[in-house]
Amino acid sequence: MAQALQQLINGLTLGSVYGLIAIGYTMVYGIIGMINFAHGDVYMVSAFIAVTTFTLLAALGVSSVPLALLVVLVVAVLFTSAYGWTVERTAYRPLRNSTRLAPLISAIGMSIFLQNMVQVTQGARVKPVPPMLSDGITLFTSGSYSVRISSAQILIIVLTVVLMAGFTWLITRTAFGRQQRACEQDRLVTAFLGYNVDRIISLTFMIGAALAAVAGVMVTMYYGVVDFYIGFVAGIKAFTAAVLGGVGSLPGAMLGGLIIGLLESFWASYLSPEYKDIGTFVILIMVLMFRPSGLLGRPEVEKV
Amino acid sequence: MTAIVHAHHTPTLSERLKDASAAAFIALILGIPMIGMTTVDQGGFLAVMTRWPQLALFVGLTFAGRILFSLALETIKRRSQGRKSGKSAASAAEAANAALKRGTKPESVIGWLAVGIAVALPIFFSEDRYIIDIATSVLIYIMLGWGLNVVVGLAGLLDLGYVAFYAVGAYTYALLSTQFGWGFWEALPVAGGLAALFGVLLGWPTLRLRGDYLAIVTLGFGEIIRLLLVNWTELSGGPNGITSIPRPSVFGYAFLPPDTEGSIADLLGIEFSPMHRLLFLYYLILLLALLTNLFVTAMRRLPLGRAWEAVREDEIACKAMGINVTTVKLSAFAIGAMLGGFAGVFFAARQGFISPESFTFSESAIILAIVVLGGMGSQLGVVLAALVLVMLPELGRDFAEYRMLLFGFAMIVIMVWRPGGILANRTPTLIHVPTGDKA
Numbered sequence: 001m002a003q004a005l006q007q008l009i010n011g012l013t014l015g016s017v018y019g020l021i022a023i024g025y026t027m028v029y030g031i032i033g034m035i036n037f038a039h040g041d042v043y044m045v046s047a048f049i050a051v052t053t054f055t056l057l058a059a060l061g062v063s064s065v066p067l068a069l070l071v072v073l074v075v076a077v078l079f080t081s082a083y084g085w086t087v088e089r090t091a092y093r094p095l096r097n098s099t100r101l102a103p104l105i106s107a108i109g110m111s112i113f114l115q116n117m118v119q120v121t122q123g124a125r126v127k128p129v130p131p132m133l134s135d136g137i138t139l140f141t142s143g144s145y146s147v148r149i150s151s152a153q154i155l156i157i158v159l160t161v162v163l164m165a166g167f168t169w170l171i172t173r174t175a176f177g178r179q180q181r182a183c184e185q186d187r188l189v190t191a192f193l194g195y196n197v198d199r200i201i202s203l204t205f206m207i208g209a210a211l212a213a214v215a216g217v218m219v220t221m222y223y224g225v226v227d228f229y230i231g232f233v234a235g236i237k238a239f240t241a242a243v244l245g246g247v248g249s250l251p252g253a254m255l256g257g258l259i260i261g262l263l264e265s266f267w268a269s270y271l272s273p274e275y276k277d278i279g280t281f282v283i284l285i286m287v288l289m290f291r292p293s294g295l296l297g298r299p300e301v302e303k304v
Numbered sequence: 305m306t307a308i309v310h311a312h313h314t315p316t317l318s319e320r321l322k323d324a325s326a327a328a329f330i331a332l333i334l335g336i337p338m339i340g341m342t343t344v345d346q347g348g349f350l351a352v353m354t355r356w357p358q359l360a361l362f363v364g365l366t367f368a369g370r371i372l373f374s375l376a377l378e379t380i381k382r383r384s385q386g387r388k389s390g391k392s393a394a395s396a397a398e399a400a401n402a403a404l405k406r407g408t409k410p411e412s413v414i415g416w417l418a419v420g421i422a423v424a425l426p427i428f429f430s431e432d433r434y435i436i437d438i439a440t441s442v443l444i445y446i447m448l449g450w451g452l453n454v455v456v457g458l459a460g461l462l463d464l465g466y467v468a469f470y471a472v473g474a475y476t477y478a479l480l481s482t483q484f485g486w487g488f489w490e491a492l493p494v495a496g497g498l499a500a501l502f503g504v505l506l507g508w509p510t511l512r513l514r515g516d517y518l519a520i521v522t523l524g525f526g527e528i529i530r531l532l533l534v535n536w537t538e539l540s541g542g543p544n545g546i547t548s549i550p551r552p553s554v555f556g557y558a559f560l561p562p563d564t565e566g567s568i569a570d571l572l573g574i575e576f577s578p579m580h581r582l583l584f585l586y587y588l589i590l591l592l593a594l595l596t597n598l599f600v601t602a603m604r605r606l607p608l609g610r611a612w613e614a615v616r617e618d619e620i621a622c623k624a625m626g627i628n629v630t631t632v633k634l635s636a637f638a639i640g641a642m643l644g645g646f647a648g649v650f651f652a653a654r655q656g657f658i659s660p661e662s663f664t665f666s667e668s669a670i671i672l673a674i675v676v677l678g679g680m681g682s683q684l685g686v687v688l689a690a691l692v693l694v695m696l697p698e699l700g701r702d703f704a705e706y707r708m709l710l711f712g713f714a715m716i717v718i719m720v721w722r723p724g725g726i727l728a729n730r731t732p733t734l735i736h737v738p739t740g741d742k743a
Contacts, residue, residue, distance in 0.1 A: 082334055105672070109711070111712070113712030118338065236524065284520070288517050
């Protein structure tokens with residue numbers, strides 16, 4: 001029981017991170033109908049930006065953790081959205097009216113490029129970051145097993161809830177949200193109505209990247225290890241989350257993220273830690289086979 | 305879907321400078337956290353190291369590159385416009401047809417020339433181990449590229465886990481030979497068949513999916529196979545892999561030192577040289593690769609092969625014509641997998657040692673890059689791309705570090721520039737000529 005509760009806490013934390021990344025996949029898919037393969041790597045770039053900024057702040061003598069976190073979040077979000085914008089502008093926009101395969105391959109190229117760019121410029125070795133906010137509350141102790149929730153975990157879950165609320169408001173209540181949804185329905189008509197479709201798509205990529213940046217900062221703070229390969233696995237898991245929830249559906253992405261996160265921590269704890277990634281992939285294949293529209297998605301109708 | 309008609313307008317100098325400054329500004333922003341700064345490990349804790357000169361260089365290069373690029377683009381546009389204006393659509397189609405007919409000839413000449421060079425190469429370099437080794441590697445990638453070309457280039461299915469079939473082939477041979485004493489030639493068809501079976505098992509449920517979903521599923525499948533190989537120690541030896549895999553033999557005779565039983569040197573009465581085995585391996589993979597090429601070229605002329613290309617071009621139209629799209633895709637998937645399995649068997653036999661490290665996603669990405677850069681559907685393009693991509697890192701150690709970086713970059717640039725690949729061969733193998741209109 002105690003172990004299950006602990007895994008629930010760990011799973012929710014992990015799931016929040018996956019959910020934040022999954023939103024980037026789902027939004028981009030909704031608006032231009034392609035899988036942004038490089039999204040996982042944009043998240044990885046944000047983790048490296050976080051490492052550099054944390055180190056810089058420590059060198060400048062900033063000792064207050066909340067202040068440092070705030071600065072790192074802002075810096076990472078700003079720079080990472082620039083990366084999101086550039087990815088779309090260089091690799092996807094020229095191919096928007098091309099065949100279905102071309103932007104996909106270009107996206108894979110972008111993913112390989114970002115990974116190796118970071119490897120060349122930042123080094124291939126794992127970056128260790130001193131643990132932050134590892135203090136926490138012991139919820140209860142049963143026998144020798146005590147259930148703990150650390151401040152970092154609380155922060156991740158709370159921040160995710162806040163961001164989700166803000167994001168839902170952005171999409172459902174603001175002018176930009178309306179334009180974004182209009183674009184999802186029909187880009188051509190949106191353009192006729194006088195909206196700048198290119199700008200809306202660019203902003204969508206930037207928002208996706210910004211949310212991934214928050215996830216990147218959180219992971220850097222929570223796990224304390226970052227390397228150039230983290231984007232690949234996290235990207236696939238977040239994509240699985242997006243598919244599980246229903247590609248194109250924002251609450252679906254969050255729900256999918258939580259399910260994948262919970263599944264991963266329970267699988268690692270009760271079945272086998274070595275095969276936890278296989279669990280995710282098997283789920284991905286099963287969902288795509290039996291319910292391609294996901295839990296909360298609309299079924300897609302192929303038009304001639 | 306948004307169609308925007310651009311009026312032709314030559315940018316003025318100030319517009320160009322503005323545009324280049326914007327590009328340089330973005331380069332600066334992107335560069336600050338990646339090029340401008342890095343963290344170095346100083347005995348357990350990190351310290352920030354700055355590299356402002358490199359950043360300045362990068363920004364400067366972006367500025368200059370952007371101006372040169374816009375100038376080059378302008379020249380190309382003007383030229384192609386001049387060419388277009390004198391032609392009607394019909395004559396353009398005729399010209400394309402004529403180009404196709406002419407185009408087949410030099411390609412086949414180059415192809416035969418390449419075969420000739422490949423056959424003759426060991427005669428000139430029979431003592432140079434290094435060159436034979438690289439040539440063998442190139443041929444393995446060519447074979448893999450041709451195999452994947454069936455799936456990606458002809459059938460238009462993006463397979464990101466192709467390396468899984470390569471791994472299935474390699475591990476099948478490794479296990480059959482080390483555990484059950486099977487020879488290379490006995491194991492080859494079994495391994496190919498098993499890889500094809502894996503292809504069918506993966507493809508059967510997933511090929512109904514849309515293209516990009518398929519890509520992700522194959523990616524996941526490739527990772528599942530790799531994780532199984534790493535963790536299922538009893539079967540695969542785990543991360544340590546399988547060692548002392550027997551080399552291929554010739555009718556039961558092996559390349560062994562003289563006075564050993566079954567030594568081919570004794571049989572032929574020639575002096576023993578370790579180079580003989582390498583040369584034999586080279587010719588073996590050359591033979592396998594050429595057979596692959598013959599097979600694929602023959603397939604393209606059959607109804608099935610034409611159906612691959614038709615499905616790639618328009619799936620819905622194919623369904624309407626009564627083509628069973630799933631079967632067509634499945635056959636392409638299985639044949640691609642089988643060819644990958646054959647290449648895997650050869651790889652295991654050549655190395656004598658395999659481990660999961662040889663079958664990572666980046667290997668899949670390299671094979672995909674070969675197919676994409678060479679031109680999807682083009683057999684010759686695969687050869688050229690494999691040559692370039694395998695030889696590039698041999699130019700120097702420093703270069704090897706940038707190899708994957710360049711791959712990624714080239715994949716983006718080529719997709720943007722020519723979405724079909726450099727030697728794109730999207731034109732169908734057969735063309736219907738309407739009666740009464742002799743083209």
